[in-house]
Amino acid sequence: GTQEWLKLGLLNSVIISTMETQVSNGPSGTSMPNGPVISTNGATDDSKTNLIVNYLPQNMTQEEFKSLFGSIGEIESCKLVRDKITGQSLGYGFVNYVDPNDADKAINTLNGLKLQTKTIKVSYARPSSASIRDANLYVSGLPKTMSQKDMEQLFSQYGRIITSRILVDQVTAGISRGVGFIRFDKRNEAEEAIKGLNGQKPLGAAEPITVKFANNPSQKTGxxxxxxxxxxxxxxxxxxxxxxxxxxxxxxxxxxxxxxxxxxxxxxxxxxxxxxxxxxxxxxxxxxxxxxxxxxxxxxxxxxxxxxxxxxxxxxxxxxxxxxxxxxxxxxxxxxxxxxxxxxxxxxxxxxxxxxxxxxxxxxxxxxxx
DNA sequence: TCCTATT
Known part of the structure; x- marks a missing residue:
């Protein structure tokens, strides 16, 4: 399993023009203790062992996912997230290692791995909470000259940006299509950004931009x-x-x-x-x-x-x-x-x-x- | 004028 994926990644390293930022959302601490961290109330703190893996190839199965990440070290649990109705992969998953050192190792060795047309992203998972859901914004009407960094700078005043992307024209190799995505850490930050930036002209721009919540893929119609x-x-x-x-x-x-x-x-x-x-x-x-x-x-x-x-x-x-x-x-x-x-x-x-x-x-x- | 990031 793992070998196949690694091989595929090398053979199929299709270059896709993406302006994705690799934002680290990991814990700020540098020390990596061995074994699970147990708090006094008995709950396990998985902030140093639990990873989120994004941009997985559509056809990767749960078994392949486990096989790839299991090659790093012992897995406590892992889950490829799939659509409830169709069972189709949603392109991301979670891996919780037994040992925080293995989580660290997985980030260092597997983040940025090319699998088919995708470049996977491996990072620490933020603690799950309702406040981080639906925090993805769709932005259109951006000046074609605006870079991903420019866009982040514009939006960063409203909160912590988890990812940003500007869509580019496929044929002209990298010309901005003037549309993009900004994912904030918190939904309320995204809401504030809409209030503050929707219909506004960025400095020096001729036209106002549109900022709204992105379509939620998990709520797609049949x-x-x-x-x-x-x-x-x-x-x-x-x-x-x-x-x-x-x-x-x-x-x-x-x-x-x-x-x-x-x-x-x-x-x-x-x-x-x-x-x-x-x-x-x-x-x-x-x-x-x-x-x-x-x-x-x-x-x-x-x-x-x-x-x-x-x-x-x-x-x-x-x-x-x-x-x-x-x-x-x-x-x-x-x-x-x-x-x-x-x-x-x-x-x-x-x-x-x-x-x-x-x-x-x-x-x-x-x-x-x- | 829509990339697939919260189990």
């Missing part, structure tokens, strides 16, 4: 999530694969097996006919879809959430074991319109839900070949 899915899926099919190691071949294999033809309903039909299987067709209320590899805990709501964004869903059903009442691993969804059903199948077949890869198809009735 539709937006699925749009993102198409895009990441499409990128995977067209991207170069020759650098991929075993683990990623598996990832691509799953996509190839379930997904290569998945944007063409015609192909779905022809493939099922070739297999000697006929679609049941629109029976009564609509098109019945078979969903396989649901978890034992799956319920109807997850099916509504997955299929609803594609169009009219008239019925969902999770098949459960009669005695345990646990899902038997599959269910059915009925959709009114063929094209919406086909799009849902094309998009959701091969889709990772939590730790599982779904198989989604029109419900079939086996028949002898003609």
């Amino acid at each position: 539709q937006a999530l699925l749009t993102q899915l198409y895009q990441t899926a499409a990128r995977r099919y067209t991207g170069p694969l020759h650098h991929q190691t075993q683990r990623f071949r598996l990832d691509n294999l799953l996509n190839a097996t379930y997904g290569v033809k998945r944007f063409s309903p015609i192909t779905i039909d022809s493939m099922t006919s070739l297999a000697g299987v006929n679609l049941t067709g629109p029976t009564g209320a609509g098109w019945c879809i078979f969903v396989y590899n649901l978890s034992p805990e799956a319920d109807e709501s997850v099916l509504w959430q997955l299929f609803g964004p594609f169009g009219a869903v008239t019925n969902v059903k999770v098949i459960r074991d009669f005695t345990t009442n646990k899902c038997k691993g599959f269910g059915f969804v009925t959709m009114t319109n063929y094209d919406e059903a086909a799009m849902a199948i094309a998009s959701l077949n091969g889709y990772r839900l939590g730790d599982r890869v779904l198989q989604v198809s029109f419900k079939t009735s086996k028949q002898h070949k003609a």
Whole structure:
């Protein structure tokens, strides 16, 4: 696992133009005692052992994450943060080491590591609290000449900046697009910055800037999530694969097996006919879809959430074991319109839900070949 | 006119 990631990082060190600042949010103390720090009330102080890891590649799994950081030292706990509904990685995670020295070592050796197109950031996690959430600002209308440093200087009067970034044009290699992000330590600092800077002209600027809270990715609609899915899926099919190691071949294999033809309903039909299987067709209320590899805990709501964004869903059903009442691993969804059903199948077949890869198809009735 | 940083 770890070797693969390290290798990938070296092979795939794609240079991306980012103006990201690596802000340290670590504890200010320099001494690193051995072993967990236990306060008098018995609570563990993890400020010197708990790390947050940002900018992880989208397709990195919990296991790979643990493997990479476990190569440094004994891990007390670690978690790749994923979307509650879709199970997709949110691109960051936490690692809590047993020994503060290992946390320090992880920052020194893994911060800035290039993995695929990402440069990961490893830093001490701030203590979790509600006050640090939703502190990310979206800034637009910036003068093209304004640098990241200039922008930080402008915003720093309102609080402690955790990250800042100015988006740059991809083709002209590094020309500012006049939009960026500022993440403050505290949400109230971000609020003050909006009050103070939204609609204001920076010194010497011709136009006022817009400052607002950034869209929160964890609150994306089902539709937006699925749009993102198409895009990441499409990128995977067209991207170069020759650098991929075993683990990623598996990832691509799953996509190839379930997904290569998945944007063409015609192909779905022809493939099922070739297999000697006929679609049941629109029976009564609509098109019945078979969903396989649901978890034992799956319920109807997850099916509504997955299929609803594609169009009219008239019925969902999770098949459960009669005695345990646990899902038997599959269910059915009925959709009114063929094209919406086909799009849902094309998009959701091969889709990772939590730790599982779904198989989604029109419900079939086996028949002898003609 | 939206990069994915709080479990």
